[in-house]
Amino acid sequence: MAHQxxxxxxxxxxxxxxxxxVGALLLTSGLAIWFHFHSITLMTLGLMLLFLTMYQWWRxxxxxxxxxxxxxxxxxxxxxxxxxxxxxxxxFFFLGFFWAFYHSSLAPTPELGGCWPPTGVTTLDPFEVxxxxxxxxxxxxxxxxxxxxxxxxxxRKQAIQSLTLTILLGxxxxxxxxxxxxxxxxxxADGVYGSTFFVATGFHGLHVIIGSSFLAICLLRQIQxxxxxxxxxxFEAAAWYWHFVDVVWLxxxxxxxWWGS
Amino acid sequence: ASKILLRACRVTLMRRQHVLLRTPQxxxxxxxxxxxxxxxxxxxxxxxxxxxxxxxxxxxxxPKEYTGTRDDPHIVPSINNKRLVGCLCEEDxxxxxxxxxxxxxxxRCPSCGSHYxxxxxxLPH
Numbered sequence: 001m002a003h004q005x006x007x008x009x010x011x012x013x014x015x016x017x018x019x020x021x022v023g024a025l026l027l028t029s030g031l032a033i034w035f036h037f038h039s040i041t042l043m044t045l046g047l048m049l050l051f052l053t054m055y056q057w058w059r060x061x062x063x064x065x066x067x068x069x070x071x072x073x074x075x076x077x078x079x080x081x082x083x084x085x086x087x088x089x090x091x092f093f094f095l096g097f098f099w100a101f102y103h104s105s106l107a108p109t110p111e112l113g114g115c116w117p118p119t120g121v122t123t124l125d126p127f128e129v130x131x132x133x134x135x136x137x138x139x140x141x142x143x144x145x146x147x148x149x150x151x152x153x154x155x156r157k158q159a160i161q162s163l164t165l166t167i168l169l170g171x172x173x174x175x176x177x178x179x180x181x182x183x184x185x186x187x188x189a190d191g192v193y194g195s196t197f198f199v200a201t202g203f204h205g206l207h208v209i210i211g212s213s214f215l216a217i218c219l220l221r222q223i224q225x226x227x228x229x230x231x232x233x234x235f236e237a238a239a240w241y242w243h244f245v246d247v248v249w250l251x252x253x254x255x256x257x258w259w260g261s
Numbered sequence: 262a263s264k265i266l267l268r269a270c271r272v273t274l275m276r277r278q279h280v281l282l283r284t285p286q287x288x289x290x291x292x293x294x295x296x297x298x299x300x301x302x303x304x305x306x307x308x309x310x311x312x313x314x315x316x317x318x319x320x321x322x323x324p325k326e327y328t329g330t331r332d333d334p335h336i337v338p339s340i341n342n343k344r345l346v347g348c349l350c351e352e353d354x355x356x357x358x359x360x361x362x363x364x365x366x367x368x369r370c371p372s373c374g375s376h377y378x379x380x381x382x383x384l385p386h
Contacts, residue, residue, distance in 0.1 A: 229297075
């Protein structure tokens with residue numbers, strides 16, 4: 001039997017990159033069709049294909065790593081670099097929206113009344129639901145760290161409890177933010193204030209949902225004994241992502257909700 | 262997804278009732294999360310087991326430094342009876358001197374004369 005003499009993972013051929021690319025194509029062109037021709041068929045097809053791709057691709061990675069043992073220490077190191085680079089790219093993504101916000105708010109134009117918040121905009125009180133949201137996310141940062149330590153100390157019951165609590169806090173944030181969106185006295189169409197507010201907080205909310213889903217997958221895997229006390233990189237990646245989401249919120253809160261009010 | 266979560270919980274709980282005796286043996290670390298020792302598989306397991314014995318059959322760590330003299334030749338591990346060696350005769354050289362190193366008597370780099378010796382080793386499996 002010919003074994004490799006190196007510790008890296010030469011991946012088997014896989015159809016998921018292709019299905020993902022096709023799904024992305026259908027999603028983007030479907031968006032354009034929806035905007036102009038009022039049909040959601042193509043977009044829905046693209047979304048379904050993308051979700052199927054993600055499910056099967058990541059399922060294959062779990063099979064390769066957890067069940068087949070391909071994730072040796074060097075391979076894990078590469079995965080860590082990958083996650084860090086991805087989160088860095090997301091940081092730059094949000095940096096753009098903060099740039100837009102500060103561009104418009106530091107030098108408000110005459111059309112806005114030369115002031116920020118613009119004339120006629122009733123901002124949300126930063127010390128009401130937004131402050132609660134801040135507390136919720138900070139608490140979830142604590143619970144996810146608790147989960148990590150429980151994992152490393154072989155404590156199954158506490159790992160499951162703290163991870164579940166983290167996810168519940170994430171869902172609580174999403175629910176609170178959704179009601180805030182519904183009750184807000186301004187909309188995305190209300191000038192540059194509305195645009196910067198809803199695009200920045202909206203993308204953040206999407207990332208909270210993504211992060212909560214990632215943590216939920218980790219919870220399922222933890223229940224099914226995938227993680228060991230030394231090797232649980234999937235969980236660490238989810239925790240890093242979650243902390244990133246928390247930090248973005250802190251910047252949003254201080255810049256848009258507090259200073260911008 | 263919540264259905265999967267509930268089913269996983271139910272199955273795990275059912276398992277726990279049936280296999281009260283088996284679980285402690287399977288997950289020796291008393292509080293329920295396995296260790297790599299218990300659960301690592303495949304190549305990862307082979308790498309970890311070898312590291313525990315102080316070996317590095319998959320060349321993960323930096324190779325040991327040798328002076329390259331006749332009494333302290335560079336030891337080149339190989340799974341075959343010959344291996345390609347690339348000698349950087351001096352630090353920062355950009356021209357690498359490549360040659361095949363065969364098992365048997367140590368050979369010398371054709372450019373700088375450092376000694377190299379092939380040592381056979383088996384991959385764990």
